[in-house]
Amino acid sequence: MTAAAASVPDPLNTATLTITCPDRGGIVASVSQFLHNHGANIIHSDQHSTDPAGGTFFMRMEFYLDGLDLSRDGFERAFSNVVAAPFQMEWKLASRAEPKRMAILVSKYDHCFLDLLWRKRRGELNVTIPLIISNHEDLRRDAEMFDIPFHIVPVNKENKAEAEAEQVRLLREADAEFVVLARYMQILSGEFLRGFGRPVINIHHSFLPAFIGANPYRAAFNRGVKLIGATSHYVTEELDAGPIIAQDVIPVTHRETPDTLMRLGRDVERQVLARAVKAHVEDRVLVHGNKTVVF
Amino acid sequence: MTAAAASVPDPLNTATLTITCPDRGGIVASVSQFLHNHGANIIHSDQHSTDPAGGTFFMRMEFYLDGLDLSRDGFERAFSNVVAAPFQMEWKLASRAEPKRMAILVSKYDHCFLDLLWRKRRGELNVTIPLIISNHEDLRRDAEMFDIPFHIVPVNKENKAEAEAEQVRLLREADAEFVVLARYMQILSGEFLRGFGRPVINIHHSFLPAFIGANPYRAAFNRGVKLIGATSHYVTEELDAGPIIAQDVIPVTHRETPDTLMRLGRDVERQVLARAVKAHVEDRVLVHGNKTVVF
Amino acid sequence: MTAAAASVPDPLNTATLTITCPDRGGIVASVSQFLHNHGANIIHSDQHSTDPAGGTFFMRMEFYLDGLDLSRDGFERAFSNVVAAPFQMEWKLASRAEPKRMAILVSKYDHCFLDLLWRKRRGELNVTIPLIISNHEDLRRDAEMFDIPFHIVPVNKENKAEAEAEQVRLLREADAEFVVLARYMQILSGEFLRGFGRPVINIHHSFLPAFIGANPYRAAFNRGVKLIGATSHYVTEELDAGPIIAQDVIPVTHRETPDTLMRLGRDVERQVLARAVKAHVEDRVLVHGNKTVVF
């Protein structure tokens, strides 16, 4: 890397390698040796093992591509044969230069929605946003302010199946790599999840597993809790039960009403969702069963 | 109060008046007028109304006794006739000079237990501790270090009823005004609660209503939550469902195990329990149905 | 208030009375008696005394106007004579129905700025925004998106005095009741503060009094602190030394750079500024010397 050091490496010209495999000795050695041999200078490296004696091993390595002596295809072929196969790795290579394509589903609440658009504009989220889908007109002007295509797909009891089919069609047409539900007020069916077949990130306005389902702020008020929270998780068929990516809470008192809880909660919701989306976008989240490893 | 101001009032010579009644106009005026007329100089005052239009009204007033022109009995009689009766108040007068008598029930875990003893010794909690009851010998030496009577009442499936009867007998004999369950690992029956008939404060090692019942840290680990917490509440017959006094959480990651969660949780448990006990001791907690007002 | 209870009171038809005066007995009694006598139903009441024996007394009372038997002028006249004068009170009456006129000074950073505009639109801040003044063009489009007049007043070493005079002229012309510096990157002179003569709220990107002045994130990085913060305060002639309204921090690690600290800090800055502005707008902040009482 003295070479790489001589010329300042391009911060945009980096890649992230994420790995999941059965834990065994020699994994770190093999991966780091492979990267070093091919001139990839490691920037960050993180790892986790559910159980060093025969558990599952997770690794995330971020490295500069400048010094790399392989094409992307070359890298994938070589790594697959030399390292991945012998260790039975599930692995993924993501390049910083190729922003992920993020779609947003939203209804009427604007706080999580605007926060994501603003962060993208600020350069906090390395994504492109090919489309926004809503079941209401309310947020069209905001979407247009950010010059993002805004599609209306009305949803009601009668047309739910068709509506979801249309949503999936739009998402696939735009080649969305993942979807964020920014307080989208409809429950997605298994058909939608299977039809889209890619990650869907939701923000739920409670500290799950407390207050699953509708009106968590009302439920929190009725129970008289002294803190309220928000949880961002990957969506699975079971409501509010998917792998949790991020959670946070704020203290509240007896003075709050369901309405003021909702207002206070908005600040936690947008922060937690943004943290989860950023982690996903930077390939920091590895799913393991119904849990996550967040590097 | 110029008089009271002339001589520096004795900080120990204060009293706290707590009131619950149907909300109506004129309550604050009447109470403050009464105190002023009798030379009681208000130090702190706090109030809350569930609904200014016909809800329940709560008030806590702390005042100096120096300038008071009434005996305690005189005060109670006069206040009862002049103020409490017309407003249908439930009310209580507590004097700082009479520390509450706090009993502790404990099993083997020492963290909440020692924390309470330390705080009492340090003067943070205005209580006396007439007795400690445990179902194990483990903490006897700690109790003796603080010169507090330590009673063993073994509990098992067979003798539960007799054991609780014995506990109630000891508590009443010692005239305990309230009980703190400092990680006492037995569920108290309705018979105990009715038999003792005074407040019982528990610390549960989760952010209720999440993870009610046994092994919340294991449950938190299995669910993959990103924060763990503790909840202190008044004990009712329904398990972990009583009015919540205090809650807090700390962030955790995928690196924790049920054991490390338990270790991290100890710090939250003792802080939350101490906060709840202190609030109770200072008459800051007013129970309303299954919720609390914490001034 | 039985009358007020009969008809549901209009939540918008409320007023807030804030009082500062030398502490003496009878204040609460007199004020609450006065309000009760004139049919004002108290919603919230909070008070504080720096020293019950001869210190300064602060009070905030929020009440419904529905039942009030006085006009606003009538109230002010009566209260002034009957209550305020005898107790040498400084006091203010603010009506919920008259939103405060808030001006914003901003430069290039958009995070605090947009956060305030969003909250206003969402109904979280009871204000009107008659004008925005900036020394740069960058945020014009955002301002226009919210249909708020956007004035450019360029500032440089040479024209500082004239520029500030122009800013004051615009603020007075728009009758701005207070100014928020939403990361406005110029230091305001005493001339400006005296010329405008009304409250100016600033957000400083450090937990004051640490890292006063320029580049606090760089200073925090150099010191190797494990948390960074933000402080919102009223502006005085002494830089970053005015009365603090709100502060918060977030934990950081050795992994952060001055750039990432800046990014992380944005979330704290906008939250802290919004909290301070909301407290000011709701007349919850009483200044006492160089400190604040925040009810």
Next chain:
Amino acid sequence: MTAAAASVPDPLNTATLTITCPDRGGIVASVSQFLHNHGANIIHSDQHSTDPAGGTFFMRMEFYLDGLDLSRDGFERAFSNVVAAPFQMEWKLASRAEPKRMAILVSKYDHCFLDLLWRKRRGELNVTIPLIISNHEDLRRDAEMFDIPFHIVPVNKENKAEAEAEQVRLLREADAEFVVLARYMQILSGEFLRGFGRPVINIHHSFLPAFIGANPYRAAFNRGVKLIGATSHYVTEELDAGPIIAQDVIPVTHRETPDTLMRLGRDVERQVLARAVKAHVEDRVLVHGNKTVVF
């Protein structure tokens, strides 16, 4: 490690390797290869680089010793020649089976002191405590309760030099590996620090760099801050200016006095100090100039 997996590895039989060296390609590869070649199964690994292009590189690796095919001396010799030398590493090997020898200096405050003794007893801190030194008698009984030698070394203006010499003599005699100042109310001179020549950890009761020096709670009260904190750092000759290991804060309001701030602060102080000591004990803290890397 299939072997190591067959038999469950002994959690006590682990070692931690910490490394600091100029950043270059191939470090991770070489270290992990070395450990793998000698049968050391890595449990945790963490690394940091101040600048991947020519900065300083830090690494901490924790591994099982069971499978290791080298004696400790053998390991040190081999690692030194094969890995450390070529990369110009400063490095250290610490074995879990050899608890660090921690000395405590304390005065009259018991909260940090008791918290450390309790955590050691609970097994949270892998240390032995060969001695406690105090300049007051107050905490002798507590020390004896935990069966730890308690030495009195009175300190005053006149005898400061001799007193410090005696402290150093006691510390060296007991072969203390590091010292914790658990609210020890004397400033240690450069002579002491050089004489002892090993790490000294202090807890300062403010969020440094705010409120350096004496009476930070009084200073915090005077400034009217809305949060108070604590900072644990390595002691250097410059007062309160050493490398920060851990910090935390809690929110406070205008209602607090210097006394109540002190009481509230005690909870933060003991938590922050315990966190810092635990990190030091587990070799998670690497000092870099006046800053720390905390893995």
